Amino acid sequence: MALEHAILVSLLEKPGSGYELSRRFERSIGYFWTATHQQIYRVLKRMESDGWIDVRDVPQQARPDKKEYSVAALGRTVLSQWLHEPIEPESVRHELAVKIRGAAFDDPAALIREVERHRQAHTERLAHYLAGERRDFTGHEAPEAPDAGRELQHVVLRGGIAYERMTLDWLDDVLATLHRLAPQH
Amino acid sequence: MALEHAILVSLLEKPGSGYELSRRFERSIGYFWTATHQQIYRVLKRMESDGWIDVRDVPQQARPDKKEYSVAALGRTVLSQWLHEPIEPESVRHELAVKIRGAAFDDPAALIREVERHRQAHTERLAHYLAGERRDFTGHEAPEAPDAGRELQHVVLRGGIAYERMTLDWLDDVLATLHRLAPQH
DNA sequence: TCCTTCTATGCAACTCGTTGCATAGACAAG
DNA sequence: CTTGTCTATGCAACGAGTTGCATAGAAGGA
Numbered sequence: 001m002a003l004e005h006a007i008l009v010s011l012l013e014k015p016g017s018g019y020e021l022s023r024r025f026e027r028s029i030g031y032f033w034t035a036t037h038q039q040i041y042r043v044l045k046r047m048e049s050d051g052w053i054d055v056r057d058v059p060q061q062a063r064p065d066k067k068e069y070s071v072a073a074l075g076r077t078v079l080s081q082w083l084h085e086p087i088e089p090e091s092v093r094h095e096l097a098v099k100i101r102g103a104a105f106d107d108p109a110a111l112i113r114e115v116e117r118h119r120q121a122h123t124e125r126l127a128h129y130l131a132g133e134r135r136d137f138t139g140h141e142a143p144e145a146p147d148a149g150r151e152l153q154h155v156v157l158r159g160g161i162a163y164e165r166m167t168l169d170w171l172d173d174v175l176a177t178l179h180r181l182a183p184q185h
Numbered sequence: 186m187a188l189e190h191a192i193l194v195s196l197l198e199k200p201g202s203g204y205e206l207s208r209r210f211e212r213s214i215g216y217f218w219t220a221t222h223q224q225i226y227r228v229l230k231r232m233e234s235d236g237w238i239d240v241r242d243v244p245q246q247a248r249p250d251k252k253e254y255s256v257a258a259l260g261r262t263v264l265s266q267w268l269h270e271p272i273e274p275e276s277v278r279h280e281l282a283v284k285i286r287g288a289a290f291d292d293p294a295a296l297i298r299e300v301e302r303h304r305q306a307h308t309e310r311l312a313h314y315l316a317g318e319r320r321d322f323t324g325h326e327a328p329e330a331p332d333a334g335r336e337l338q339h340v341v342l343r344g345g346i347a348y349e350r351m352t353l354d355w356l357d358d359v360l361a362t363l364h365r366l367a368p369q370h
Numbered sequence: 371t372c373c374t375t376c377t378a379t380g381c382a383a384c385t386c387g388t389t390g391c392a393t394a395g396a397c398a399a400g
Numbered sequence: 401c402t403t404g405t406c407t408a409t410g411c412a413a414c415g416a417g418t419t420g421c422a423t424a425g426a427a428g429g430a
Contacts, residue, residue, distance in 0.1 A: 002278075002280050002283060005283060005284075005287065006283045008287070009283055009286050009287040009290070012287075012289075012290045013286070013289075029283070029286070031277060032277055032278075032279040032282035032283060032286075033277070033278060033279065033280075033282075033283055034276040034277060034278070076290070079287055079290065079291070080290075080291050082284075082287075083284055083287055083288060083291045083295065083296070084295060086299060086302065087280050087281065087284070087299070089303065089306050089307075089310075090278065090279065090280065090281075091219040092216060092217055092218070092219060093187075093217075093218060093219070093275065094217040094218065094275065094344075095187050095218075095272050095275060096272065096275075097217035097218075097341045097344060098187055098190060098191045098194055098214070098217060098218055099190075099267075099268055099272065100337050100340065100341050101194050101198070101214070101334075101337055101338060101341055102190065102193070102194040102197075102264055102267075102268055103268060103333075103337055104197075104198075104333045104334035104337045104338075105194070105197045105261070105264065105265075105334075106264070106265050106268045108333055108337065110268065110269060111268070114271060114272070117271065118274065121274050122274075125274075146365065146366060148288075148289045148293055148366050149286075149289035149290075151362055151365070151366060152285050152286055152288055152289045152293065152362065152366075153286060153289075154362075155285065155358055155359050155362040156282045156285050156286055158355065158358060159279075159282060159355045159358075159359070162351050162354065162355050163351065163355075165351075166347050166348060166350075166351040169347065170343070170344045170347050170348075173340055173343060173344075174340050174344070177336055177337065177339075177340040180331065180336070181331060181333050181336060181337075
């Protein structure tokens with residue numbers, strides 16, 4: 001399991017409440033690990049009772065009070081241990097690929113609109129990543145004092161960008177194939 | 186849920202037993218949807234009792250008897266319905282990306298070996314895909330009578346190949362970044 | 371005033387997926 | 401003749417993840 005670890009990384013990058021974490025899991029770290037707010041609240045509670053993180057009640061005006069979590073010493077140890085353990089290659093769940101192979105037993109042309117929808121979604125995500133890259137990573141780095149966190153966030157973001165570009169190319173390939181199989185469209 | 190649908194697609198491509206399906210989920214369709222044999226047996230039982238698939242006892246010599254499953258009419262209907270439903274973009278679980286971001290709070294150099302291990306695994310998987318492509322998709326297609334199933338399996342495989350190539354390039358980028366952050370290595 | 375939206379937290383029920391274990395026939399190697 | 405491997409199926413328990421629902425304060429618009 002790695003949700004705990006994703007939360008530890010996110011809280012190390014910046015302490016925050018369950019609500020704030022669930023927002024981050026819709027942006028930033030959520031591009032590489034998804035979680036709903038229910039999952040996050042439940043896991044935060046367990047992590048806190050296990051002493052991995054500390055809580056602090058933060059009264060707010062103009063909005064409900066919140067609980068701000070930050071990583072405790074034990075949490076850093078746990079994260080460090082996890083970082084030194086080898087992980088298995090990702091187990092893939094590529095629903096669209098299953099659909100494409102399934103289309104052979106139905107109407108391939110009917111998938112065209114669906115694939116175009118995905119293409120659109122990936123175009124938007126790529127634009128979003130590129131905007132984030134321009135915003136956060138276009139300043140000059142001091143070459144003698146690189147900021148490790150910043151560099152590592154950037155290389156992960158470059159991975160997201162490469163993934164979206166590859167996916168767009170592939171979806172074009174899929175669309176060409178579907179059109180070839182259904183020339184009347 | 187899509188394991189049912191992945192199984193329907195696989196059984197339409199070729200009927201088979203739970204054991205045979207679990208083998209396919211380690212190759213072929215398993216590159217895009219993973220499942221263990223326990224999951225497969227459990228779901229097969231449910232699908233059969235729901236009338237999506239038919240069973241046939243197949244006595245064998247030199248090995249235990251098996252139950253061969255094939256898709257029933259209802260299963261085809263269910264698959265067709267699913268194919269016409271829009272699906273959400275994949276929810277990502279990229280554990281290595283979480284680790285890379287986490288490395289900022291530990292020793293980035295300690296990740297180098299792990300990333301190299303992943304690079305090795307992806308190199309092997311790419312070679313495996315390319316071998317499969319040479320084996321199954323190097324014959325000439327009759328241009329007037331394309332085999333839809335074959336074409337669609339090929340485009341999905343091309344997606345896997347593109348993914349592995351992109352991943353290898355990105356892992357090289359990650360390794361260069363890690364080395365830059367730990368020049369003593 | 372009521373309705374909606376945003377922040378903020380949480381429970382309960384359920385399904386999905388993983389892990390460990392068990393059984394059993396046939397064959398091959400030592 | 402025992403051990404290991406391959407085919408073949410399955411149970412039980414647990415943990416992870418999803419879905420639906422609930423509460424509540426404050427702000428802003430109709």
